[in-house]
Amino acid sequence: MPEFQTSPGMRDILPPESARWRQFVAAFAETVTAAGYGQIIPPLLEDIGVFHRVGEATDIVTKEMYDFVDKGDRHVALRPEQTASVCRAFVQHRPATPWKVWYSGPNFRYERPQRGRYRQFDQVGIEVLGANDPYLDVEVIALGWNFFQRLGLQQVHLHLNSLGEPQDRQNFVAALQTYFSEHIEQLSDASKVTLAKNALRVLDSKRPEDFDIIAKAPKISDFYSEAARTHFETVLSGLRTLNIPFTVNEKLVRGLDYYRHTTFEFVGGTLDSAQNAIGGGGRYDGLVEDLGGPATAGIGFALGLDRTLLACDDEGVFASVPANVDVFVVDTTGGNEALIITHQLRNAGISCDRSFENRSMKSQMKAADKSGALVAIIIGSDEVEADAFVLRPLRGEEQQSTIPRSELIPSITKALS
């Protein structure tokens, strides 16, 4: 074992896997920029207060944050997510609304690693600040849906719920608290602990012994105000109009107080139930306000790369490994010819590679094959003398041919087309 390895929960993404990551982010960027979203690149590090506002006194903040005091005595933290940073940026810069942004990049949470869960993990996401319109909810959800379609994931399900207006939510939580307290003996031990902290999250329990009592619990839909019901129904009918299938799941909740109205999750059909959520989001108000800005409506979602790529593996999408280069230059004269030709090709926009350390021709041909190149250019002493090169197709039955140096670029361009 080497002396130095990655820290727990951190890993290197090497080629060719890294190419998949790039494609993933590129596909997401194309999906959302086509809908008018601009990219925001917030810093990895924020004042810890930015994140404290997100979830006061939860495990999130108390145990799972990468925080430290910097050399200027500032208490800072590596961002555990990007929504809070986006809201902080909104307050700091006050852009015109609606402000539609997308992001991608690593986040950090000090958790015990397991399948699809790392301490440094990448997410992509979008947020829209300053518009409280159910059609925007539909747009945001539809963009997530479109993205999965674009990737080729067939088995993603959309789960949807509404938490109502703040007052609805508050009434509902009070009713839940009363109900669960009356039946506390029937709850699992873990859920008893959860109840003491947040009654809403008990609904989220995946423990079978809780299922019965949860099934009989008060329903959020009985607490909706007229406005909340109208908002939610507009969202649902919008999704139907776009032919986006969904399941209303009243157990889909968010523990944090500033969530309201629409919440949703994208669930991977092939993943185990305990960790099948590959992305989620919802409408939130109050977060911008908590960070010192004006009361501002917000909605967004984030998708985790790791779990989404697991789902891609399961469904066999994204499997093709792209070739490294189109052309491979084989030079048996020592390497100077390859130096010149690769330079010319690259300047002409043609991808190419070569061998180093003056290996045997056979060895260079092997490297050419492995590179995935479509053609090899072969230069030996004969070719140097004739001021020519051999163009050898590597895929298919075509014969090789000798071509004058002056026709390098046109001949290669033709061979690749």
Place this chain on the structure above:
RNA sequence: GUGGGCGUAGCUCAGUUGGUUAGAGCGUCAGUUUGUGGUACUGAAGGCCGGGGGUUCGAGACCCCUCGUUCACCCCA
């Protein structure tokens, strides 16, 4: 934070109730008569058997600790 599984070559793994120079496949590199890849054959390089301590005449195998990894719990902004 809690509990279980697993750490042997770059990778995937064998390794017999503890017994002498630790193996295979893949990969890498080099050859198979002089300038041609994929297939085949030959050969080579490459291991403090995760680390530390202990038991033993003897440990890759057994015990303890530790680190890493993995699965689950927990949590999930």
